[in-house]
Every structure is written in structure tokens, then in C-alpha cells.
Amino acid sequence: MKLIWGVLTTLILAAVSSASSAQEVQTLDELVQLYDSSSCKVCHQEIYEEWEQSLHARPLYGPIGRTLATFRGYVLSRDTELKKSLEVAPGMREFLKPCIECHLPQMMDASEEVANELARAIIDEDEEVLDKLQITCIVCHNRNAILRKFRDGNPRPDTIYGPGFSGPHGDSRFPKAAKNEMMADTIFCAQCHQGPNVQHYDEPMWCTSTFDSHQHFYVPMGGTQSCQDCHMRNEGGHSFPPNYQNIAETSARLQEWIDLNLTIIAYRMKPDAVNLIPMVVIDAEVVSRIGHRFPDGCPSPNRVTLDVKVSAQDGQELFQKNIIYMPQHKMGYAEDTMVYAADRKLTLIRDTSLHPFVPKKETIEVVLPDGIEDVVVEAVLTFRQLPGIPEVEFPIHHVTRAVRLR
Secondary structure (H helix, E strand, C coil), X not given: CHHHHHHHHHHHXXXXXXXXXXXXXXXXXXXXXXXXXXXXXXXXXXXXHHHHCCHHHCCCCCHHHHHHHHHHHHHHHHHCCCCCHHHHCCCHHHHHHHHHHHHCHHHHHECHHHHHHHHHHHHHCCHHHHCCCCCCHHHHHHHCCCCCHHHXXXXXXXXXXXXXXXXXXXXCCCCEEEECHHHHCHHHHHHHHCCCCCCCCCCCCCCCCHHHHHHHXXXXXXXXXXXXXXXHHCCXXXXXXXXXXXXXXXXXXXXXXXXXXXXXXXXXXXXXCCCCEEEEEEEEEEEECCCCCECCCXXXXXXXXXXXXXXXXXXXXXXXXXXXXXXXXXCCCCCCCCCCHHHXXXXXXXXXXXXXXXXXXXXXXXXXXXXXXXXXXXXXXXXXXXXXXXHHEEEEEEEEEEEECC
């Protein structure tokens, strides 16, 4: 027993000594250099160019700059509704942790001063600085490559990991390659794409829940595709589509994976022995085969909408209805209290978003005015990142049908 305790004590002291001797990165420029992956382009040009088009290359901006706006609001909120954070987490790095652990994980290897530099760049929207801060090849293929560290250890500093082969790797900094099969599994992406555990931080947050939805809904419903299958292997590679900066590409993907089925009849309903009511009945069915809830992410205006319109032949609008599919939440614990976006999902009160393989069925009855016998029914399915801004609205399906009273 004494021998065992002696060995354990030696190992613990060695681990503490090793951890304490590790040098934190002292400047943002040093952090950029440490994780710079431009040398990868020499041998992996196509993959590198795909990555440059991805949101991984712009993790502090996000689609149309919305992530940066959220980041900025979070940092500024330290002087308002999150001012208690100065007592609980005096350091900026700890305050930023719930966000940067996914959006810039290498920041956790940096000093407090570097975290302050980042916070200033976010507040100032300093593009010269923010453009350099990326989730590079080294983040995924080295720093975050190993998930089960208790059994597999930490990533070796001279090794690039991937789902392929082990052997020599033609890079002076990373001369070795090691096979890690878990990088081909959904759980690898879940390091960031499940959002942080709601009880993991002093300020609970739950951003994206795509992994949770994939595991607990898509798989039990018979889905077999992994994150990598849909977002890398089938198409796109290291651009990880969809790229919400590209409307045509994103719309095409949504058209492929979301169906809109319509059945429309126009007839004269007879509610009693005397009267006849001219009407149109529209049965709409929206079915998503996406491997997780859609839309998802920090609760926001993100939504899929089904807009149904009935018009006379001359264009006169007779009826219009808008149906929204999205996770819906309260603003906070008090309706007049602002709650940071990633917290809002903790207060979900209704979820009308599209879940894998579950049809959203709508029956819409429209009574027609006297004298109208021919009508046009129009159904438009759209993904709207920010409703009302055309640059971030993605058409999915547009169906137009002419019908006549029977």
C-alpha cells in the first residue's frame, strides 16, 4: 500500500510540476502564430481552400456578423446585468470561457492579458485582429483531437491526428501522423455543436443542441448519418456546408432535405339543408430529414416560415397566413429583464421547430367571397435568419396551384 501511495504521489507531483511549467501564451499575435496552419496549404491546398470558405475560418463573426454582435453584447453586459461576474469570475478569460471554449478554444491556453486583448478587439470590432483568430487545422487535428484523455492521454505536440493513417507527416512542426477513429464520429463535432452543458458554468448557457437532437431524436427515428456524413463526406469537405453567406448553396441544401407537400381542394360545403359555403381547403405537410432540430442555435429570430396566400384570378388577395417553425422561449425570468441569448434556451416554453422525420401538418380552410370560383393558392417555405432582411432569407420551396370550385 505504501508503495502504491508513493507511486501515486510521485505521479501527482510530476503532473503538477508539468502543468505549472507550461507557458501560457502572452500576446494575441503569439496565439495566432502558435495555431497558424498556413503551412498545411502546401500539401493540402484543396482542403485548405475549402476551410477558408467555412465559418470555422470566421468563428468570431458568424453568419452576417451576428456572432460578433452577440459577443460584443456579452462583453459589454459585464457592466450591467452580468456585473456580479466581477465577483464570481474576476478574470476576463474565465468570463469569456462559455463562448470561447467553442468559438476560439485555443484562447484557454492564453494568459489573462490575451483575454483582455480579445475583449478589446470584440468591443472595438477590430477586424484586423479578429480576422486572424480562427479555428484552424491545428485546433481540430491537434489541440481538440483527443476526447478520451484519461485513456488516450493529451495530444502529442508533434503529431497531427486524423481518422486515416498513422505514420510520418511531412511537416517540420508536426512530423508525425496518428490515427484517431473518433474524429470520424458525431461525438467529435459535439465538442462544440452540442453547446455547453447547462450546469457547466457559473453562468449557465445552452447554445446549440444539434448533437442532443441528433442522438435523442434523429437516431431513435432511424437516422444513420453522422455530422461528417452530411456536412463533409457527401459534399463540401472542409467548408462544412451550409455556408449561410451563400444563399444559393444554402437554399439548394434545404430544398434537398426539407419537403413541402400540398393537397388543395375547392368545393361548396353544405353545412345544412339549405346553405352552400364556397371554400378552399389546403392541407400542407412540411417534413425535415435533417439530422437534428432545425433551426437551432442561440435562441434568436431564426425561423422557418410557411406563408400561405389565396388570391382571386385578378390578383385580389383573399387570405394570408404565416406559420412559424422555431424554438420559442421567454425573454427571461422576468419579462422586463434582458437575458443573454445563450441563456434563453433554458426557458424554452414551446418548440415548433422541424424535428427529423416528424411531419408538421397544417389544415387551412378559406371561405371564398360570393362570385369567386377560381383562385390561386401560393405556399412559400423560407428559412429566415433575420426576418425582413432579404440578404439572409433562404428560399426553400415555392408552390403555386390554380383551383376551381367543384
